[in-house]
Amino acid sequence: MGGGQLVRTAATFAALTGESVEVTDVRGAREEPGLKRQHVAALEAVAAACDADLAGAEAGSERVAVDPGALDGGETRVDVGTAGSVPLILDAVLPLAARLEAPYRVTVSGGTDVQWAPPLDYLTDVKLPVLRAHGLDASVTPTRRGFYPAGGGAVTLTVRPSTLTPLDLRERGRLRHLAVESAASESLREADVAERQADAAVEALQSTAAVPVLRESAYDETASSGSVVTVVAAYEHARAGFSALGERGTPAEAVAEGAVESFRAFDRTPASADAHLADQLLPYLALAGGVYTTPERTAHLETHADLLGTFGFDVDVADADGVVRVSR
Numbered sequence: 001m002g003g004g005q006l007v008r009t010a011a012t013f014a015a016l017t018g019e020s021v022e023v024t025d026v027r028g029a030r031e032e033p034g035l036k037r038q039h040v041a042a043l044e045a046v047a048a049a050c051d052a053d054l055a056g057a058e059a060g061s062e063r064v065a066v067d068p069g070a071l072d073g074g075e076t077r078v079d080v081g082t083a084g085s086v087p088l089i090l091d092a093v094l095p096l097a098a099r100l101e102a103p104y105r106v107t108v109s110g111g112t113d114v115q116w117a118p119p120l121d122y123l124t125d126v127k128l129p130v131l132r133a134h135g136l137d138a139s140v141t142p143t144r145r146g147f148y149p150a151g152g153g154a155v156t157l158t159v160r161p162s163t164l165t166p167l168d169l170r171e172r173g174r175l176r177h178l179a180v181e182s183a184a185s186e187s188l189r190e191a192d193v194a195e196r197q198a199d200a201a202v203e204a205l206q207s208t209a210a211v212p213v214l215r216e217s218a219y220d221e222t223a224s225s226g227s228v229v230t231v232v233a234a235y236e237h238a239r240a241g242f243s244a245l246g247e248r249g250t251p252a253e254a255v256a257e258g259a260v261e262s263f264r265a266f267d268r269t270p271a272s273a274d275a276h277l278a279d280q281l282l283p284y285l286a287l288a289g290g291v292y293t294t295p296e297r298t299a300h301l302e303t304h305a306d307l308l309g310t311f312g313f314d315v316d317v318a319d320a321d322g323v324v325r326v327s328r
């Protein structure tokens, strides 16, 4: 049944509802089935917030059980040990705010900007502002970035008891500004990678949109070298983000162009949530209700919505006027 998302969501909703859950045949369809270290870390991060007993929470395990206690917060550290995604682990923890009885602080080390996961700047500058506008009380303090394969990044998340309000994202409103967030390893400073990514993105965006384009670029001492650029689109009522990771052999300018192109494609649609945010907002929609639209039905959106249905939270995913409308 399902992938890593199933394990994370099962743990999160066990903690939220106070009901024990068991997931069997974990990542059964994957080449290497069973839990990966990053899924174990997510289970540990959720379990520590609610004194849960975990069974089978180890790498390779194909069966895991979560028996939650009270969501009384506290403080803990979790180490993914690899470049497994830190933002994905924090994603599992963030919705707990809705039922926390006291603040919870977790420091997670691993990869901050890795493939197939939300980059750090996407979490801090796209997802968190959207959620804060809807009642979430959470702050993220990055200490260091971590790229593939060594990871070694570290981020501290503090979540406080929050009253979530319905996601009212029917219309995104007009584009107000764009921001380019560019980051690279210290070892790429000599090649000006962070500046080149930022300059190329800013230049391309200025030729596309008649709004202010903010720009930030930074270097960080990292265990493995890498780079990342995120284009943040701030609309009147919504935010969207488009990231690209640097790759050996791909010029910094081409990396930036990838992120800009994704923004342009989204901006041509009337949607209020980008394709990634659409699946990541589902737990909040389940808890607080609301509506948003997104350009496409991704497999993540569909399987995550189905999964929430199995926890008794029905989410409606419907085609409407060329976009996909997600509501509850």
Ligand SMILES: Nc1ncnc2c1ncn2[C@@H]1O[C@H](COP(=O)(O)OP(=O)(O)OP(=O)(O)O)[C@@H](O)[C@H]1O
Pocket: 002, 003, 004, 005, 006, 027, 030, 088, 115, 116, 117, 118, 119, 122, 243, 275, 276, 277, 279, 280, 300
């Ligand atoms: N560029 C990106 N920007 C923002 N979010 C992203 C980006 N790429 C992937 N994501 C998000 O990362 C999450 C990936 O979840 P997924 O379940 O695939 O991870 P996993 O734990 O590695 O699972 P598995 O290994 O079983 O496939 C999704 O929520 C997806 O929207």
